[in-house]
Amino acid sequence: MVMVEPAPAPASKAHLLAGNPAFRALCVSRAVSFAGDGITTTALVLLVAPRNGPTGVALLLGANALPRLGGPLAGVLADRVPARRLMMRCELASALVIGLTALTLPPLLVLTALVAVAGILATIRNPAGRSLVPVMVAPADRAPANALFGLGRTLTLTVGPGMGGLLGAAPGGARTALAVDAVTFLVSALLLSGLPAIAPARDPAAVTGVWAEAGEGLRHVVANRRMLVLVLSLFLLVAFAAVDNVALVFLTGDVIHAGPAGYGLAAGAFGTGMLLASLACTRRVRGRRPIALLIVAVVATGAGTIVNGLAPVLAVVVVAQLVAGAGNAVENIAYDTVVQDLVPRPFLGRVFGTIGTAAQLGAAFAYAAGSFVVGVAGARATFVLAGAGTFSVLLLLVPALGHRKRATRPGRW
Secondary structure, three states: OOOOOOOOOOOOOHHHHHHHHHHHHHHHHHHHHHHHHHHHHHHHHHHHHHHHHHHHHHHHEEEEHHHHHHHHHHHHHHHHHHHHHHHHHHHHHHHHHHHHHHHHHHOOHHHHHHHHHHHHHHHHHHHHHHHHHHHHOOHHHHHHHHHHHHHHHHHHHHHHHHHHHHHHHOOEEEEHHHHHHHHHHHHHHHHHHHOEEEOOOHHHHHOOOOOHHHHHHHHHHHOOOHHHHHHHHHHHHHHHHOHHHHHHHHHHHHOOOOHHHHHHHHHHHHHHHHHHHHHHHHHHOOOOOOOHHHHHHHHHHHHHHHHHHHHHOHHHHHHHHHHHHHHHHHHHHHHHHHHHHHHHHHHHHHHHHHHHHHHHHHHHHHHHHHHHHHHHHHHHHHHHHHHHHHOOOHHHHHHHOOOOOOOOOOOOO
């Protein structure tokens, strides 16, 4: 089959999904797949917790997260293999892994190995999907396109956990939830079959070895000051913002005395803020400078985090979580758009893989440091310190990215 390099659709005010069938297929595929991820994570935690306790849950979540540190290697595949083929094979393999898990519900060690394989497949397909956005849309439409694409990731935090909990409580329990997730991978693969046969980003003649190409991608990041700042700033933002995952349960339970229901409401508000902001950005950010969006998003995340630490009642925590979640969603959209504007397509998969690894490292640091700070200083102080740290990242971002070159084309930041 002849592979083509489609020209981006011309910039217009037409709805991106209605006017671009290939991009619509990509977005719906990602949304279905990410919702399935949320279902499986919740279902497996509910399965493992009674059997193996906190240690089992930590082992399971670690097995899913650890492969994502291999983002630069996964990015090599995203740059050298046709995207449709790569993503479809990952989805079909994921359906097989999750289906096998549903059939057997194996003991913890085997389950952990299967979850690790699923994590590897997710690590491979994610940079491939993000790298396709600038191929399918015009430069001026990248920000709203990334907002639409990001809606799928938001479903992992919103729709997925709720469905996972409901399916886990239904007849069949975890087996039913996992079976539904396996079907979502099959549906996603079917949707991806509607994508055009897009040529790989790298010239096949330039392909060397996986490790050599991963190193080349890392050198590209290090040599480009703006890209290096983006990667470092993302690590720091996640390291500060992800403290929320550790401290929130203690803030709502021990400080505000809102109980489990209060914690659930506050945690859900963060995902709701992400969802609402992503929806708003699909219509409001076209033509906006991504760096301006990024700065506003960091301010919102930092402000929401600090207000959490100062909140006297649960209602204020919920509002602060909505604001912080909205900021987080816009950060994701702005980061993706800036990277797509800065990075040549032959490097895009590897750079997105590197960025994904930076985010995972930031989350790991937050979980380790957050538990220590909460134990020493308490939940309120932890939120205030994390919010102040979030604001401090602007000292790194603004000088490096805030000045626009005169030679920059219209519609670019």
